[in-house]
Amino acid sequence: MAPILEIRNLYKSFGSVDVLKNINVSIDPGDFVVLVGPSGCGKSTLLNCIAGLEPITRGTIEIAGEDMTDVPARDRDIAMVFQSYALYPTMSVAQNITFGMRVRGIDRETREKKLAEVARLLKIEPLLDRRPKQLSGGQRQRVAMGRALVREPKLFLFDEPLSNLDAKLRVEMRAEIRRLHQRLSTTIVYVTHDQIEAMTLATKIAVMKAGEVHQIGKPKEIYERPVNMFVADFIGSPSMNLFPARATRVDGHTRLEVSRSGGAPLVLKDPRQFDLPSQVVVGLRPEDIAEANLRSGPFVQTGTCRIDFIEQSGSDTYVLTKLGGVDVFGRFHTETHVEEGMEIDFAFDLAKVLFFHPETEVLLN
Structure with missing residues (x-):
């Protein structure tokens, strides 16, 4: 045609x-x-x-x-x-x-x-x-x-x-x-x-x-x-979460270390091996960050995060936490009881994770 x-x-x-x-x-x-x-x-x-x-x-x-x-x-x-x-x-x-x-x-x-x-x-x-x-x-x-x-x-x-x-x-x-x-x-x-x-x-x-x-x-x-990070940030509402992490290859998997305010770093382990630089920007959509008790599978990693802000949108509740010094949104069910200041286990679905170069901002995986 x-x-x-x-x-x-x-x-x-x-x-x-x-x-x-x-x-x-x-x-x-x-x-x-x-x-x-x-x-x-x-x-x-x-x-x-x-x-x-x-x-x-x-x-x-x-x-x-x-x-x-x-x-x-x-x-x-x-x-x-x-x-x-x-x-x-x-x-x-x-x-x-x-x-x-x-x-x-x-x-x-x-x-x-x-x-x-x-x-x-x-x-x-x-x-x-x-x-x-x-x-x-x-x-x-x-x-x-x-x-x-x-x-x-x-x-x-x-x-x-x-x-x-x-x-x-x-x-x-x-x-x-x-x-x-x-x-x-x-x-x-x-x-x-x-x-x-x-x-x-x-x-x-x-x-x-x-x-x-x-x-x-x-x-x-x-x-x-x-x-690239511009397209990731522009398309989607809320837009894709983009937060810095340290990446290393350990025992056949990829280890991601993300700083958290007032606590030890959040560690996420992806069972796949990626050829990544030591510093990356992690991209995850809000729908790929949820309550820990509602997600499971080989790519799901959990970690405790503090809820800084809550935004109700009817069918969903968006919760905001800080990772790597930036605001990160997760999408929770509206029935889930959450309050600002609570510490709760988040589930991160790394099957959907994207990695971007922190300087060129291009997609790496």
Whole structure:
């Protein structure tokens, strides 16, 4: 299957500042690719380069096998949904959705047919005669999506489309967008700074930082095998625990020694042998640190830790302790009785452990 979008060696500079550096991304038809990263990492700039709204400094952009590097935005066969919705305030919903088709000279019968299909799909039939100011934020976003959908382009581009909505509506719209993608098998490139949005929507995630793509892959792959400490820390809520340890090989296993405030070091023994430097950063997700009485197995190690802070989240209780001088979260069952200041046996599931180099921050195992 030939890629629908191929970006090769793309650079974008503003003056002497490179805001995008050697971007290489390949997207297959039907993919839902989410560009995610902190504010200022270049994800919206990359989207604008794909759309043709920003010229690139060097590199190539191909859409459906055709070189679009220097092709104007109007000729790229893409549709874009913006954070601000960008609706015409004096036009009705129906006029907003069909405006682009009217400009391109598409006949009235076809316009009305497309409008009816999209309105039914997005459940906005009762809104077609209203003006944008009469709509809620979620309704405006549906209209903006409808305007893109009637185009039937090769590529849909979404630039933080849900960031203006409240938390409950964001969840609802995420589900709506996911259902639309599954039903229509459209190809989407979607920008967000919200990593939960990325995990729930994407077939592939591209994690960006400072103008570079650090990792691209399936959500599960990114979550379980982050290539470096930045990706490990950025993806997941709460994020992966990262704490320093001293590593040695003893009698066929790997011994990890982690400092604890006010007590002897915590010692964890992994039955596997790893070729590690003496100082490492240990990565464990909160769900891999739990109550000792609820976990068992050859990779589970226990140790007594002091609970410094408790955070209730309904179905789970997150407990915080300090290891190696940094805060470490474990995920306990909500029925487990814990109090701040208690010392309790924690279970560490080393089957899921990752090791990172403390200086280069890259994954070692």
